[in-house]
Amino acid sequence: MSSIVASLMPEFERLRQRFPEGFDSSMTLPCLRRIQELRGHVADEDISALVQWLGVPRIQFEEVLSYYTQFRRRPVGQVRLEICRNVSCSLRGAERLIGHVCQRLGVAEGGTTSDGRFTVTTAECLGSCGTAPVMVVDDEYHENMDIEKADRLIDAMSHADGGRGG
Amino acid sequence: MAELRERDAKILMTFPVTASSHLLAEARARGAYAALDKALRTMTPQQVAKEVLASGLQGRGGAAFPTGRKWAVIQYDDGQPHYLCANADEGEPGTFKDRWILENSPHQLVESMLIAAYALQVRHAFVYMRGEFSAPFRRLQGALDEARAAGLVGENILGTGFGCDIMIYRGAGSYVCGEASALLSSIEGKRGYPRNRPPRLTVKGLYQQPTVVNNVETLSNIAWIVQHGAEAFKAVGTPKHPGTRLISISGHIARPGVYEIEVGYRWRQLIYDDCGGMQHGAALKCVIPGGISTKVLTGAEIETLNLDPAEVEPAGSSMGSGGMVAIAEGTCMVRLLQVMLRFYHHESCGQCTPCREGMGWLHRLIDRIVDGQGRLDDLDMMARISRLQDGNTICGMGDAAGYATLGILAKYRHEFEHWIREGRSMYEGNLECRRSS
Ligand SMILES: Cc1cc2nc3c(=O)[nH]c(=O)nc-3n(C[C@H](O)[C@H](O)[C@H](O)COP(=O)(O)O)c2cc1C
Ligand code: SF4
Ligand code: FES
Numbered sequence: 102m103s104s105i106v107a108s109l110m111p112e113f114e115r116l117r118q119r120f121p122e123g124f125d126s127s128m129t130l131p132c133l134r135r136i137q138e139l140r141g142h143v144a145d146e147d148i149s150a151l152v153q154w155l156g157v158p159r160i161q162f163e164e165v166l167s168y169y170t171q172f173r174r175r176p177v178g179q180v181r182l183e184i185c186r187n188v189s190c191s192l193r194g195a196e197r198l199i200g201h202v203c204q205r206l207g208v209a210e211g212g213t214t215s216d217g218r219f220t221v222t223t224a225e226c227l228g229s230c231g232t233a234p235v236m237v238v239d240d241e242y243h244e245n246m247d248i249e250k251a252d253r254l255i256d257a258m259s260h261a262d263g264g265r266g267g
Numbered sequence: 268m269a270e271l272r273e274r275d276a277k278i279l280m281t282f283p284v285t286a287s288s289h290l291l292a293e294a295r296a297r298g299a300y301a302a303l304d305k306a307l308r309t310m311t312p313q314q315v316a317k318e319v320l321a322s323g324l325q326g327r328g329g330a331a332f333p334t335g336r337k338w339a340v341i342q343y344d345d346g347q348p349h350y351l352c353a354n355a356d357e358g359e360p361g362t363f364k365d366r367w368i369l370e371n372s373p374h375q376l377v378e379s380m381l382i383a384a385y386a387l388q389v390r391h392a393f394v395y396m397r398g399e400f401s402a403p404f405r406r407l408q409g410a411l412d413e414a415r416a417a418g419l420v421g422e423n424i425l426g427t428g429f430g431c432d433i434m435i436y437r438g439a440g441s442y443v444c445g446e447a448s449a450l451l452s453s454i455e456g457k458r459g460y461p462r463n464r465p466p467r468l469t470v471k472g473l474y475q476q477p478t479v480v481n482n483v484e485t486l487s488n489i490a491w492i493v494q495h496g497a498e499a500f501k502a503v504g505t506p507k508h509p510g511t512r513l514i515s516i517s518g519h520i521a522r523p524g525v526y527e528i529e530v531g532y533r534w535r536q537l538i539y540d541d542c543g544g545m546q547h548g549a550a551l552k553c554v555i556p557g558g559i560s561t562k563v564l565t566g567a568e569i570e571t572l573n574l575d576p577a578e579v580e581p582a583g584s585s586m587g588s589g590g591m592v593a594i595a596e597g598t599c600m601v602r603l604l605q606v607m608l609r610f611y612h613h614e615s616c617g618q619c620t621p622c623r624e625g626m627g628w629l630h631r632l633i634d635r636i637v638d639g640q641g642r643l644d645d646l647d648m649m650a651r652i653s654r655l656q657d658g659n660t661i662c663g664m665g666d667a668a669g670y671a672t673l674g675i676l677a678k679y680r681h682e683f684e685h686w687i688r689e690g691r692s693m694y695e696g697n698l699e700c701r702r703s704s
Contacts, residue, residue: 129456169439226360230517
């Protein structure tokens with residue numbers, strides 16, 4: 102069993118108890134989310150462990166992992182920057198922001214910097230349109246963004262020990 | 268127009284937001300959980316459901332379906348398990364009003380869900396929340412933990428013998444999962460594929476059991492309705508569309524945010540008084556009334572309209588999810604539609620051919636126009652593809668994308684023709700509102 106799944110087993114068992122009977126299939130998303138929180142992505146061995154424990158077919162995990170955009174099957178940069186590119190953010194400068202961040206880090210959308218530090222992706226409306234544009238840094242919203250604020254954030258996180266304990 | 272009564276009743280945004288106003292102690296000081304107490308102690312489940320039916324409450328998730336009628340399909344005493352799901356997916360671009368409730372008034376949702384669960388005899392209720400919401404998740408989870416510790420969630424609520432657990436189920440990035448049946452597929456731990464109706468979800472929903480899915484804002488009205496009565500609710504708003512609406516307004520507006528308005532509120536008043544008009548004093552070009560899937564209305568069209576479905580629908584649009592986007596003069600509608608079509612193409616779940624292929628075609632056509640390679644007959648083609656969706660898809664997304672496209676093409680066709688003829692935008696491809704000086 103993957104060591105991450107093994108370490109999460111007590112937590113997963115508790116969660117399973119809270120669902121009504123017959124809801125084992127519902128465990129897929131919460132388990133995958135939790136594994137990803139710890140590992141940064143979901144690895145083959147995690148899926149094998151879950152298949153064995155839950156009795157949910159492997160194909161269901163693969164389908165779920167490929168359907169939902171938040172799941173990752175491969176490692177990405179240490180810091181994930183997601184910038185909304187939908188209507189309200191675009192009306193408030195998201196395109197310039199995305200262009201600037203990509204250029205400054207020397208990556209294309211979806212790319213990871215050569216030092217493996219940052220991955221930049223775009224996102225669709227994040228429910229933050231009134232405080233647009235929004236950039237999500239490792240799952241935390243940074244709202245009313247502009248280029249100067251983005252630069253400051255990136256500066257603070259540019260070194261492995263910078264601001265977030267690497 | 269002859270409306271003289273001040274329309275300023277509030278049902279949801281009734282208190283000043285502070286660093287602690289979301290906590291149980293303060294919510295209780297404002298009267299939270301009194302309605303739950305009243306329902307559990309003095310009303311039968313049928314009486315609660317009847318009150319909601321009589322209130323005329325309509326869904327706030329986009330389709331405005333009467334809540335009481337949806338609930339009435341559930342036989343509370345048929346001995347089967349029933350489920351209740353609050354839809355907190357909030358994926359419709361331009362919409363951020365449910366987030367206001369989740370972050371600032373989570374107990375109003377929790378109390379309302381418990382009352383709904385009592386009326387429908389539900390033991391397990393879910394809040395399906397979009398995966399990206401982290402602060403709203405923490406707030407709602409905190410409220411649920413507080414409520415459980417106070418004996419308000421779980422077994423034997425308020426000592427009445429009624430028990431209900433509420434769990435948050437978090438999504439993982441998919442717009443379509445906001446559609447009620449896709450949401451249930453997702454809670455079943457699968458891909459978020461919408462399902463064909465019939466059967467209705469109230470007949471066969473989560474794990475084939477009768478299930479009610481209601482929007483967060485819809486549900487949050489329930490406690491107020493039970494506390495004050497259906498008649499009081501109907502006195503707010505208009506008789507056909509009672510109550511208030513949370514309008515989340517964004518785009519080129521001076522003071523974006525969430526505003527609670529009574530149905531029938533003057534549109535102009537919201538934009539020019541409450542929101543301080545447009546960014547940089549710009550002129551209003553058009554408004555997307557209720558999420559980008561609703562048809563655009565021009566600044567001139569909204570001039571005399573009230574925020575009432577009975578006025579917005581005859582004007583050719585809908586109040587949808589309350590996600591209003593204000594757009595200033597000088598904005599390029601071709602680029603705006605490109606942003607929208609890229610989104611729809613990206614989000615189509617791919618089950619229905621007209622949606623899967625249609626979104627791809629529309630997206631490629633608009634990209635071609637923006638690249639300067641467009642042809643005039645591309646516009647007719649886009650309109651034709653948009654109409655292909657109508658009623659031919661499993662869920663409403665295909666339709667919605669079609670409406671949005673037709674709306675913009677009908678009113679701003681000249682901008683598209685200009686780009687095709689001249690090879691460039693009438694407005695330099697502008698999406699931002701620039702200061703005029
Ligand atoms: C593609 C699509 C996305 C939707 N997204 C949402 C959403 O994010 N939130 C929501 O409440 N309803 C959404 N809906 C509407 C739901 O299907 C459903 O009508 C609603 O949750 C019912 O609640 P109500 O009757 O209380 O409005 C969506 C519908 C479609 C077709
Ligand atoms: S209309 Fe589009 S999103 Fe909806 S079920 Fe069909 S393919 Fe999926
Ligand atoms: S459009 Fe970016 S958060 Fe809504």
